Amino acid sequence: MTEPSKRQRLSHVNSSTSALGGVLSGGQRHGSGEGDVFVEGAIVRITMKNFLTYDYSVVYPGPNLNMIVGANGTGKSSIVCAICLGLAGKTAILGRGDKVGLYVKRGCPKGFIEIELYKKSGNVVINREIHVENNQTLWMLNGRHCNQKTVEEEVKALRIQVSNLCQFLPQSAVKEKASFLEKAKQRNERNKHDVNRYYEKKRHMDVIELLEKKKPWVEYETTLKEHASVKKEREDAKNQLIALKQAQAPMLNKIQEIDNRLKPTEAQIKAKTVAIKEASLKCKQKQDQLDRKHKEIDDIKQTLRLKQMEEEDHQKRISNTRRTIEDLKAELAKVGDQPDVTPRINVVNIELRRIQEERAKIEGDKGDLRREKDNLFAESKMLERKLNDMNNMMNAKEEKLRGRHRDTYTALQWLRKNRHLFEGNVHEPMMLVINVKDHRFAKYVENHISFHDLRAFVFQRKDDMEKFMTEVRDKMNLKVNSISKIHFASTVMNSKIDIKCIHLCNCLLFLYALPSRFGFFTYLREMFDAPDEVMSYLCHQYKVHDVPVGKEQTKAMIKTVIEEPYLRVFYTTDERYTVKRSFYSNKISTSNSAVHASQYLTITVDAEEKGQQEQKMKACAVQLQQIDEQMKALQKEAAVLDRRDNELLAEKKHLCELKGKKRQLEQKISTKQDSLRQMEQSAIDLTKIEEDTNVKIAAVNSQKVAIVSALMAQMKLRTKLTMEKVYLALETVALTAERAKLENDCREGASELKIVDRRNQLKEQCTNLMKTAKLKCSIQAGEPLPAFSKLPDTLDEIEAMLNEERSRAECFTSLSETVVDEYNRREQEIKHLEKELEAKTNALNTYRQNITEAKERWLNPLKQLVEQINDKFSDFFRSMQCAGEVDLHSENEDEYDKYGIRIRVKFHSSTQLHELTAYHQSGGERSVSTMLYLMALQELNRCPFRVVDEINQGMDPINERRVFDIVVRTACKQTVSQYFFITPKLLQNLQYAEEMTILCVHNGAYMLPPNQWDEKAFIKRYTKRKSRQGSGGQK
DSSP: OOOOOOOOEEEEEESSSOOOEEEEEOOOSSSOHHHHHTTOEEEEEEEEEEEETEEEEEOOOSSSSSEOOOTSSSHHHHHHHHHHHHHTOOOGGSSSSGGGGBOOOTTOOOEEEEEEOOTTTTTTEEEEEETTGGGGOOOOTEEEEEEEHHHHHHHHHHHOSSOOOOOOOOOOOOHHHHHHHHHHHHHHHHHHHHHHHHHHHHHHHHHHHHHHHHHHHHHHHHHHHHHHHHHHHHHHHHHHHHHHHHHHHHHHHHHHHHHHHHHHHHHHHHHHHHHHHHHHHHHHHHHHHHHHHHHHHHHHHHHHHHHHHHHHHHHHHHHHHHHHHHHHHHHHHHHTTTTOOOOHHHHHHHHHHHHHHHHHHHHHHHHHHHHHHHHHHHHHHHHHHHHHHHHHHHHHHHHHHHOOOHHHHHHHHHHHSSSSGGGGOEEEEEEHHHESGGGGHHHHHHHHHHHHTEEEEEESSSHHHHHHHHIIISSSOOOOOOEEGGGGGHHHTTTHHHHHHHHHHHHHHHHSSSHHHHHHHGGGGGEOOOOHHHHHHHHHHGGGGGEEEEEEEHHTHHHTTTTTTOOOOEEEESEEEEEETTTTTTTTTEEEEOOOOOOOSSOOOOOOHHHHHHHHHHHHHHHHHHHHHHHHHHHHHHHHHHHHHHHHHHHHHHHHHHHHHHHHHHHHHHHHHHHHHHHHHHHOHHHHHHHHHHHHHHHHHHHHHHHHHHHHHHHHHHHHHHEEEEEEHHHHHHHHHHHHHHHHHHHHHHHHHHHHHHHHHHHHHHHHHHHHHHHOOOOOOTTTGGGGGGSSSSSHHHHHHHHHHHHHHHHHOOOOOHHHHHHHHHHHHHHHHHHHHHHHHHHHHHHHHHHHHHHHHHHHHHHHHHHHHHHHHHHHHHHHTTTTEEEEESSSSEEEHHHHHHEEEESTTSOOOOOOOOTSSOHHHHHHHHHHHHHHHHHOOOEEEEESTTTTTTTOHHHHHHHHHHHHHHHTTTTOEEEOOOOOOOOSSSOTTTTTTEEEEEEEEEOOOOOOOOOHHHHHHHHHHHHHHHHHHHO
């Protein structure tokens, strides 16, 4: 499909009454025809109908650089979406919605995209009709219905890659065969050992079987020999039995005679034993009586000794009393001349009463101080508990921060240890310093402020922030966010007007104008407290001082609320509303989203209250210290009074002793004299007591003589009976020995009679052993197996060899015939695998050779291509007084899936080249690097077109101007790719090229439809207006 060579590149839109529309305008297309300027696959035309913000619009891009300029919300990105979806791209590339039906304009059942691509043999027109219901799509290629695969193949043939997919081929299949063969050999090697052990066990089992067969024959032959020997002994025993019975008859008679003599002797021994026990009992009784008489004499003597000691002590007391009386009389003579001490005692008593009063006063003061100290201590404990609770809540916040973003938590710990390194105020992450006044308000604050800022550190000085980021980001390699005061200096701050005053004015206006009608009850600013720097940033960045919060009443009146001209963002109970008003048509568009539950700010700690509690704690500590000092002073005064009191008491005691000493001495002398008279009258007569004691001892000795005579008689009787018992026992022992000898002779004869019974047992045993041997060996007696000749002949040797063979056989456990079968089967399998492995190895060597040749064919050109990209990329950076490099990076050249492009840049002369990452460079630096990399690819990578959407947003004006110049120089050359550069704004006085196409996007309800737009008439009116203004200025 070809186009006229002079077709104007104009685009118009017809917008609906409720949604945004767009107008795209541009200049004339250069060149005599499309074939002269467009590259194969470039976009010639884009038509959109009921697509996103557009009712209907046609875009005619130029063959080189297309600058799509327009304010936010006018529909610039909608053109990018149309290009992606119109060329069979996936919705995941755009990141705006996962369903294609979401890209149809709201309220419309279907949308339409048509893209015309340049092709020398005839342009390609792709139509995509999107139905909202079931997200269905109808495709047409050059006016014919087709499926999506056909469109994708056509797009691929034109070398268009909307989603750049990478593929790789794994080469692990050949290695699996060799690995399997090696494992099979290892398993068979292990099985070979098991097979050898199996055969060895089988040999042992064969020997055990032969031994078990020979054992019954040996047992039979041994028993048969024993039977023959016993048979001969039986005949001899018969003859001996007759002689033995004749010889034993006199011995049996003698035994009977001995038994008759033993019976009366044993009876006499028993009677003697009873008589001896009775005599022993009487001896013991007399001995006990004698011991008691000995003790009685000792008691009489002990009584006499006690009386003697008592009298001796009595005489000593009398002597001591006499000496005491003489001493007291001498002291009484000395005391008679002392003066009267009563007046001095009265003075001392008065002084003691004064000391007691002062001491009572001090104790009262100490009691008051102790009570005051107890009250302060209780108050201090209460404040400490409150502070601990607040600190625990802060710790809970920190734990949540560590669980969500560990790098920020690590940076926080470093900041607390190194806060002294910074000159200005440094605030911890906002989520820790923001204190929501009511936990119910936390969800509004947390939904309004992004988590990116909630975890940001806030610095008063920019140099402090740079020092902090150097330490935690560059040295510690942590991913953290930080904000300095210069970044959020607002008009309010620059004008030095207190933000609280402005907020108060807003609140007063709000309180008088809105609540009665809409149900708003506060602003976000009033819901929380924060340090001044943090609050200033939030007011500037998030307008928290201008975002009202309403109730259910607000939601019920939402249609009325959004009509208010001063509301941009506000909250109801569970939703957030954003209101946008068109600059051209004054039409309102709104969006709402649910307010999610708070995760981090529900824990509230009032910083002001915490500071007050800490001040109270310090005041309590100071007061407690003062009370302790007062207590120590009172303690010193009390100690002085105690010392004085002790001195006066000692003096009073001494005076009282002097006053009453004479009277006391007279009383003591009289008392001692009376005591002396009583002691002299109570003397003991020791002579009489000694005579009485001798009489008592003589009487007891007479009783002892009678007891000893009776004891001697009983002892003689016991001795006589014991001798008689001994004689009877000797007689009994002699008779018993004789009887035992006779009985032993009789038992020897009886044992010879048992040989007959032994013969019968052996005969029966031989019969059973013969049957067992025949059953096991299946042969007759006298016909042994030839293998028996190699085995032992005795039963003990057979048992020993049998146990040994069984022990050896038991050592070979977990063995069966299946091991041998498995071994033989695997041997065959290994032979087959070895043949297969040899074939696969040859194929692998050939494959590797092909890979090496293929690698040389593409890797060297790839390195050359990357080197060319690096040259252009470095030139671009050098033109900006910066440095940049591009290289092909891989840790292992054989891992082709790990190949990648590494970009390293340096924007400051004092730093080194760093790899381009999302964390090391700023957003503007990343944008510049990305744009220059795309420019370096422009002439090397021949793709039909490229699209860049608002990449200049993070750039500073200097870099934006430099990048723009590079883009214009690169993209406006002949035979280069078509370029779409989308931006909401452009700097003034930029250098433009004739090959550029400027597409300005506008929106509004009063835009002309495409068929009514007249570019020449518009230029004519503009020229007349300008000339009219010039003539008016001259007048």
